[in-house]
Amino acid sequence: MSGYEFFADGARVSFGGDEFVFVEVCEGMDLAQALRIQAITGELARRELPGVLDVAPANASYLVRADPDVLHPRELVRALARLHDRFGEAGSVALDTEIVEIPVWYADPETERTCLKFRDRHQSPTETDIAYTARINGLASVADLVAAHTSAPFIVTFPCFKPGNTECVQLVPRERQIQAPKYLRPRTETPARAVAHGGAFTVVYPTAGVGGYQLLGRSPVPVADLTQQTPGFETSKVLATISTLLRFRSVPGEEYEQLRTDSREGRYRYRRAPVRFALAEFLADPAGYPRTLEAALSC
Incomplete structure (x- = not known):
């Protein structure tokens, strides 16, 4: 045909x-x-x-x-x-899904070390990825970018190319969307669990490997476990499937190290909660509605 x-x-x-x-x-x-x-x-x-x-x-x-x-x-x-x-119509789209919290150490030493190895492949030869992303989005500092990135949850729109590597878009008005180009040429190295942004999308790299998104930080907890031995992966090999909401939470280095230890030793428990995402309600109140979804994590 x-x-x-x-x-x-x-x-x-x-x-x-x-x-x-x-x-x-x-x-x-x-x-x-x-x-x-x-x-x-x-x-x-x-x-x-x-x-x-x-x-x-x-x-x-x-x-x-x-x-x-x-x-x-x-x-x-x-x-x-x-x-x-x-x-x-937008009013007809309502998705039964869940919201999951992802802790992130933004501007961590490992992702900064990695990105500085590949400045010849990057639009800015002198800045780190996170500083570059802040500047081109009109933000005064890396702290302002972190505040923007953690200000509202993201929704997974595409399952991407590795198990657990999901593209997600932030639930904010269009003018507040963080935007960043990919590298001019991909890196040959990316740390496992790196949080990165390319275009309008944030991803968490499930494993080490190549990559081209701007590196923002690193999570201490996995987003995929093909063995399903880690708590939280009993029913799925990936943490987030399509339509999952991800709330990124900034953590300092000391807390990152403790959460990483807890995760490796099987003590970490993901903060997650079921939610119903109604597109019409988001379009009617794109600033306020995401906060009602985040509130489910406190219940």
Whole structure:
């Protein structure tokens, strides 16, 4: 099958052979559209439609793989069109999810040591990543950037390329979004559990490796455990799945070291709580509504 089709909301549909249906909902990152994608794909997964083999949501699009011997691609497209109609308005998107706290030592020695090794690949040859990110966002200091980054929770919009490495967008008005370019050329080194920012997205690197996002700090606790031996990973190998809310909390070096020891020795317990995220309520009060979600961590 070939060519494009369009849903009533303007989403563009294309086919990859007989197995894959690719739906482009928007061309750029838009939080409301990203959450519509989560609602559409989440409902599709819950329905367990015979023939649907896999559903992969992203920030501006999603991909569905189906067995054409069980479900004809045209039938799948008709089912998707109905879901697009159902979740056509912001008021229709409500996600049952959870909020999880991630402690972070911002401007820690390890991420600063790492970023200073790769200034030849960076836009600024003299600043650390976190100082550079603060400056280009019009903030007076690293402390101001930390305050902005911890001022409201983030929501996971894309599961990214390693287990546990999730892109998330801060729940703030668009003019308050932190923005930062990726490195000119990727680093060949990134510390495990590094917290970094690229574009409009924050990530926590689950393991050491290459990377290109601006390094802001490091968390003492893991975001993935493929063995599921760490407390908090009993039901999932990753801490955050799509639509999870992440609240970053700044901690000093001494507390980081204690939390790191507690985590390694199995004593750390993640602060987490179930929440229902309503897109319409966020759009109506983007400054106040996230605080009501954070309050769930205090219950």
